Amino acid sequence: MNIQSFLQYIQFEKRFSPHTLLAYESDLTQFFEYQKKAYETDDVSGINHPMIRSWIVSMMEQGITPRSINRKITTLKTFYKFLLRKGEIHLNPMLKVLSPKTSKRLPVFVEEVKMDLLFQEGNFGKDFEAIRDRLMLEFLYATGMRLSELIGLTDNDVNAYEGQLKVLGKRNKERIIPFTNKLKGLIKEYREERDQHFTAVPSFFVTDKGKTLYPKLVYRIVTSRLGDVTTLDKKSPHILRHTFATHMLNNGADINSVKELLGHANLSATQVYTHNTIEKLKQAHKQAHPRA
Numbered sequence: 001m002n003i004q005s006f007l008q009y010i011q012f013e014k015r016f017s018p019h020t021l022l023a024y025e026s027d028l029t030q031f032f033e034y035q036k037k038a039y040e041t042d043d044v045s046g047i048n049h050p051m052i053r054s055w056i057v058s059m060m061e062q063g064i065t066p067r068s069i070n071r072k073i074t075t076l077k078t079f080y081k082f083l084l085r086k087g088e089i090h091l092n093p094m095l096k097v098l099s100p101k102t103s104k105r106l107p108v109f110v111e112e113v114k115m116d117l118l119f120q121e122g123n124f125g126k127d128f129e130a131i132r133d134r135l136m137l138e139f140l141y142a143t144g145m146r147l148s149e150l151i152g153l154t155d156n157d158v159n160a161y162e163g164q165l166k167v168l169g170k171r172n173k174e175r176i177i178p179f180t181n182k183l184k185g186l187i188k189e190y191r192e193e194r195d196q197h198f199t200a201v202p203s204f205f206v207t208d209k210g211k212t213l214y215p216k217l218v219y220r221i222v223t224s225r226l227g228d229v230t231t232l233d234k235k236s237p238h239i240l241r242h243t244f245a246t247h248m249l250n251n252g253a254d255i256n257s258v259k260e261l262l263g264h265a266n267l268s269a270t271q272v273y274t275h276n277t278i279e280k281l282k283q284a285h286k287q288a289h290p291r292a
Contacts, residue, residue, distance in 0.1 A: 002044070003028050006079055007024065010078065018148070024079075027071070030072070038051070039051055044083060045089055047093065049096040052097050056069060056100070059072070066099075066101060070100065073099050076097075081094075107245070108239055109239065109245075110243045111230075112247055114229045118137070118225060119137070119138065123228075131190050131193050132193075132205060135187065135205075136150065139165075139179075139183075140244075141240045142244070144258075144262050145167050145241070146167075146169065146238070147219075147238065149263075150218065151205070151212065151213050151218065153203060155204050158187060160184045160187045163181065163183075164178045164179065165178075175260065222235065222236060223235045226239065249273050249274060258273070
């Protein structure tokens with residue numbers, strides 16, 4: 001097995017995110033554990049496509065969703081391409097492995113009226129954590145940034161004078177996201193409150209101990225706050241990214257502009273949000289047209 005050299009390759013050459021690194025490492029560990037148990041081998045050169053298919057079937061039997069299985073297949077495809085390039089294998093068994101079909105799901109988002117309700121005055125409070133939580137939620141919704149991008153913000157990345165953020169996205173690609181004047185006052189209030197409590201902060205957003213935010217804390221805050229205004233099963237920072245994109249397109253934003261704001265490499269990744277817009281148009285037609 002060459003998992004560590006592969007992980008170094010996708011970290012430093014492909015510039016995958018820390019989250020993706022962990023996912024790939026977990027996928028490969030599960031794969032080789034299965035091969036060891038089922039076929040008593042973890043020699044990558046001796047694993048053929050029927051053995052790989054057997055792993056896929058076992059996951060299906062466990063009830064793992066096609067979407068999750070396809071992500072693991074993507075891990076294996078990247079891994080075997082790496083081994084082929086290094087000359088450690090001469091045939092790529094993944095060429096004969098088909099991915100299970102997945103049903104298309106529309107991105108889940110929060111309705112505009114409920115987002116307005118979330119940010120109503122008096123909902124948060126005036127202590128440090130309340131001010132931080134509100135600004136954090138405002139950033140996620142106003143910019144569509146990813147969780148990792150939010151956590152990675154430094155003070156220099158937040159330019160209140162110019163009204164823009166600099167974020168470091170996937171593959172370490174920087175992009176600039178503008179924000180409205182409404183956020184400038186909240187940023188000033190947060191910085192003043194934060195700097196009264198802490199000096200030499202490591203990141204723009206910090207915990208109540210002055211440390212950099214961590215994903216579980218952000219998830220907990222977002223889930224709690226969204227739970228106050230929506231009954232959606234899914235409540236996460238990524239839902240606010242979906243909400244940003246859907247609301248922008250519903251209100252007439254150009255899809256290419258939304259693509260750039262989200263930091264998508266391909267337009268196809270952004271186009272999924274247009275389906276929500278189409279569904280909204282269908283509903284309006286059904287309600288308003290006499291012959292609908």
